[in-house]
Amino acid sequence: MxxxxxxxxxxxxxxxxxxxxxxxxxxxxxxxxxxxxxxxxxxxxxxxxxxxxxxxxxxxxxxxxxxxMGSTTTASAQANLLQSQHTALNATGYHSHSRTHDQFGAGLNMQTSAGHSAALGVNRVPQFDVTTMQATGSANLYTSPSGNLNLSANGNAMRHMSGPRRGKSDFGGGVNLRYNF
Known part of the structure; x- marks a missing residue:
């Protein structure tokens, strides 16, 4: 089950x-x-x-x-390109279809055993002529010996390649502090 x-x-x-x-x-x-x-x-x-x-x-x-409102059907695929004791690298792709539009995209993502990760992707909605590229990353800055305390940082960026926001970029980031009681 x-x-x-x-x-x-x-x-x-x-x-x-x-x-x-x-x-x-x-x-x-x-x-x-x-x-x-x-x-x-x-x-x-x-x-x-x-x-x-x-x-x-x-x-x-x-x-x-x-x-x-309607229905949406999504098909997706993932291929593991590299798998080691410390790193995993995957390629992904998807296609989503609804009554009003199609959307598809692809990307690469990587995770490490130290708690770091990065991703790069592109998305496209042809009916609205919208294409975006995005990149994200996170880094494990500190983990206490007991594992209860963790400090990490993350960042993201998006570039609008076509559509109403063509040529514009969005950026973000943050710092996370987590303590497990």
Missing amino acids: DCQATGNPKTGEALAKWGVMVGNDQANARAGVFAATPGTGGPVTKGVYGAVNANGHGLSVQHGHIEG
Whole structure:
């Protein structure tokens, strides 16, 4: 069984999934149903999902429907390009189709055993002639010997290559301090 339920009482955001999984951690297939809402009073998305994974590579498809608004179908893929004891590098791609538009994109992401990560991607919505490129990164600055205290930094940048914001950039960043009691 593949059952999950999560929620945030402050925002009303909730997700419930029920499905089946066959296989093990190295190779498996999953299929099931889900219901999700972005917040209190928000529309409920109901749908189905399926995925196959083997040795860090995967394919998935999801179809969700919001009553009175329409449906969206998304297919995605991931390929593990490098896997070592200290680093993982993955390539991803997706295509999403709804009643009003298509959206697709691809990217690379890397994670290290030291808690650092980086990602680079591009997204395209042809019907609106919108193309964006984004880069994100995070660095683990300090972890206490007990592992209870962690200090990390993150940053992101987005460049609008086409569309109404063509030539504009957005930047962000932050520092996170976490203590587990």
